[in-house]
Amino acid sequence: MKIFHIETHEHDEIIDITPLLETFVREEQIENGVLYVQSLHTTAGVTINENADSDVKRDFLRRLDEVFPWRHPKDRHAEGNSAAHLKTSTVGVTQAVLVENGKLVLGTWQGVYFCEFDGPRRRRIAVQAIPAR
């Protein structure tokens, strides 16, 4: 298992961690199996989504913010970041990605993204790979 640090720069931000994971898979010499990425936070998650048009990221974060608005008159959590907790459980904190012949199995448009919902912050992710046999 390896811990990576991620520096986020916006309050809500989607960061492509595919290259970092590809390097990990190569260095660990995983041939076939499953790679796991786990955000070690409750206000930041990990998801797989589109790696091509950056407008998808903007639409994604804006729409998620409409469903779970930052300010909510009924929220009781003193820190005031309940929306970030909800967004995190919606996308999930752990993402599994299949590995075959030493490469991440990703569709043409798929990338793995770290999702910051209460930044900017210094964040940590844990990465582990499990061989198929």
Add this chain to the structure above:
Amino acid sequence: MKIFHIETHEHDEIIDITPLLETFVREEQIENGVLYVQSLHTTAGVTINENADSDVKRDFLRRLDEVFPWRHPKDRHAEGNSAAHLKTSTVGVTQAVLVENGKLVLGTWQGVYFCEFDGPRRRRIAVQAIPAR
């Protein structure tokens, strides 16, 4: 790892892939471990939900569409399918299912579903099993 093709017929559609996965587990002679299903797309996911009443599927897709409507005045993504990206990250692209004694571990009402959010299309899923020992 094996790739399966799935033909979808509706714009939004939930397709039971449990039988396909059961066949895979039997053919691969997995006794105990975890099965992974990964959609190779950014506008179609995989989830576990109810396999009994088909009204659940209809309510599921209709309510998800109300939360993430297809048309949104602020969307900037040129392809116009940002809603499908959001629905996909909400249900997730990868689903893990436990395997015991050569069978998928599923509750009485559970089935594994491929979720099409921008069809109809020809889709692909990757399936892999990891033994427990």
Add this chain to the structure above:
Amino acid sequence: MKIFHIETHEHDEIIDITPLLETFVREEQIENGVLYVQSLHTTAGVTINENADSDVKRDFLRRLDEVFPWRHPKDRHAEGNSAAHLKTSTVGVTQAVLVENGKLVLGTWQGVYFCEFDGPRRRRIAVQAIPAR
């Protein structure tokens, strides 16, 4: 694989199952790998979220209920619990947690939670661990 029973007491409820999973990891003598928790139901899921302020739980359940209200004039599912199906697929039924040196890898504020969305009921979760090597 082991099955655990969970008694829920509210209609919507978040129950910390971290201690139960830590005991499982210790008893099974898992050193490094991944632990899986799978809810065997379609109206109850599993997620990782904040273990500190219980107001987060209240905000979490209340906001999720606003996005997927219990009663919806267009719902057709006779059982009337379509909202619970949607909440379950949103948080997911299966949660993976990394394990290192015989301990669950969790951030400072992370705990693993069973999410009841149609209680109170007697529920079941399946737990399995896969070693890294």
